[in-house]
Amino acid sequence: MPIPAANDPQSLRQAVLDHMHVGMTNQTILAEEGGPLLMESAEGIYVTDVEGNKYIDGISGMYFRNAGHGREEIAKAIYDQLTNVSMNVYSGATPKTIQLAAKLAEITPGGLSRTFFCQGGSEANESSLKMAQAYHVRRGEKGRYKVISRRGSYHGSTYGTMWLGGHPGFPRIDYQPKPANVVTVGQPHYYHDEYGANSPEENGERAAKEIEQAILFEGPESVSAVIGEPVSQPLGGVVPPSNYWPMVREICEKYGVLLVFDEVITGFGRLGEWFGADFVRVTPDIMSFAKGITSGYFPVGGSISTQKIADAFAGGPDKVWSHMYTYSAHPGGAAAAFANLAILERESLVANARARGEQVTESLKEMKAKHPIIGDTRGVGLIQGIEFVKDRETREHFDASLGVNAMLTEELRKRGVWIRVPAYILPIAPPLTITPDETDTLLNVIDEALGAVESRLGI
Template identity: 70%
Template sequence: MSNKYKNNFAESANNHMYIGMINESSLEKEGGPLIVKKAEGIYLTSYDDEKYFDGISGMYFRNVGHGREEIAKAIYEQLTDVSMNVYAATTPVAVKLAKKIADITPGNLNKTFFCQGGSEANESSLKMAQAYHVRNGERGRYKIISRDGSYHGSTYQTMWLGGHPGFPRTDYHPAPTNLIHVDQPNYYRRSIKDQSPEEFAEYLVKDIEEKILFHGPDSISCFLGEPVSQPLGGVVPPDNYWPMVREVCDKYGILLIFDEVITGFGRLGEWFGSNIVNTTPDIMSFAKGVTSGYFPLGGSISTKKISDSFLGEPKKSWSHMYTYSAHPGGAAAGLKNLEIVERENLVENAKKRGEQLFENLSEIKNKYKIVGDNRGVGLLQGLEIVKNEETKEHFDSSLNLNQILTEKLKNRGIWIRVPAFILPVAPALTVTKDQVDQISTAIDESIGELEKEIS
């Protein structure tokens, strides 16, 4: 083993795996990637017996925490019974999960197409929307409205829908030509001086309507957005934003799709982000929290209005599928995971601990000049690091402050890779009062140390 690496696994991983979006040279400087040999509750244990607080729940998905043996057992028992799907058939466990999701999602969402993850879920939702319009004689509706600064996946189409600051797309031009981008409802970044949150939302929705009219309403299939946007640290829109977007979409026959891949299944202190923003979409994409990541599973759930468009003669069927759709192992994981969420009142815990976390992060924001804003709701929150409080200018990326802050957190036992200028905070829904204070203290100390060094 080279003395550059902490252990043989770290060296072998660096030589033979693409890990995240961090190249081999960068990981080599860190002694190789973190090799996790054990995960329990909210903590990770490395191969070298270092213990870390998992500050973003894996990748915003480990809602019920690590080490849930009952989920592993449910998967095992299902796979020893039925371990795959047969074409044009399904399994009792998948039917039960589809019914459960229909029961807990808001409004009249009722029919689910299952897939393997969030990117596939959003791809499926977009295809479902366009197919719906074709079934209704509007083949010309193919354009998609989405928002700058969002993140909807890493497949070729979904990566172009937003503009995550930590996910550059310069390698993949040209961009698709059917996309219409509008502004985020990020009051801290986008509002005009003396504009109230309600006026800001009205301004944004007016711009959306103007873009619809410019491109032609009859050419637009759908509007895709997250109820609360994660990439920018949990952007919570003004209360009137989504209801007005819903109204504009209805006015022009445009379907509204919510990406609840991250926000769904309790993370925001409600079952879904739709509940937070008092708006029900036509189609909802989900993944991550449905199984807490114990098995790859995602899906798109639609209203009866959408699903009914695919009824009738065979050629009206929705032409879309994946090999592993509604995998029985994933369905078993989902059912047991949702049982735990309900049994342990984790949605309510996310709300309470989220309020505590917001208060702690607000104090940190007020304490340090390099923190421009804190935002979020439930257990999806973040801090924005800035060079200048007044102008909101960011530090030059060449300073690699995100990597420095990542290392400072790691030195204090917190595992959060900081992308760009947002420090995300999204622990498991099982997090306790003391654990919220633990991560808050580590963030406080890390930012304080960083501010001293750069001043």
């Protein structure tokens, strides 16, 4: 088959079916859905495909496009950087990346101060957990290798990260066995309380205590770290009660276990605070970040730790942290990050995420009163979600064979909103640039799409 022309949608659609693995789908499903979105241009919160259809991007690409689409100044910053210094040499560093590390030390909370850079979220979590384990080894605690993570979370798709947590939409049936270092516990989620709690606070307290029980059961001397997202996206923006993370922090301190925050989605403004750590008022020992640091204009991730952790790797050759990726600390990525952070600051996008988040929360409450299909609405800032259920009382989900999520995806698309709806949660996470009017438009479409799905289901 000849290489398809960029302006020939039909050949492109055939070629994608013939020649690509597109993430988390396959050619049969794509063919049924009419192919992936073939994006031709994008501006602000909108993406336009090669046939001229324009959609609101309801999940910021994949929770990364914080500064919105079409930012020429980020593209130009990358160009200017690459035409000057385009990459490191082995064990080198470029001025732009050094400056970015210093900037991150300034804007992240608490004593986080030293960064290892990589290319994305999975690598960031791999790096954070390797850093945690190596830290313990340098301090003479070689037995601390286990990682406690929480059901419902998602921390990446590499072998070392995919068994952490347990994303309902990310089955791991092909990849056995579960690594021996992974310990799994629950997380606070009052709507689906698994602890018999009578309040969100009690749910939070019991979830924190489950972590303590797991540490004691495994043996504290074998546990390296607890990893979690300050606010968890896969379950639809589950905001833990305010007692949870401070309790987990205390438990970690008590048993010498490190706390790792996965801020791949929550970092850089999405919650209406610069970081999830600011929102939950707890500073981790290590923070993983990616996505929003460049708004996806260049693949950058990283792990930033406190000085205490970093100091374990100072000294002779036996102290060196043996970890690297060829493209770590790419100056093009640093240039993209600087340009992106300048936009977030100049346009007060973190404050906008907070204000638009309040607008979304209010509107979702109204929708819940109107649509029997809505079981719960939750979230904060621009990471919110609607959980749709068959039965509000039992909180039971629709049978997967009904394809309610696909129906919702279709009804949203027909009305100009691009959100690929997973299992039973409609995520709402537009770019942080969204205006009040655009937010209303997005919410009206969601309202109408829910109504259309209810009609199709005869509700």
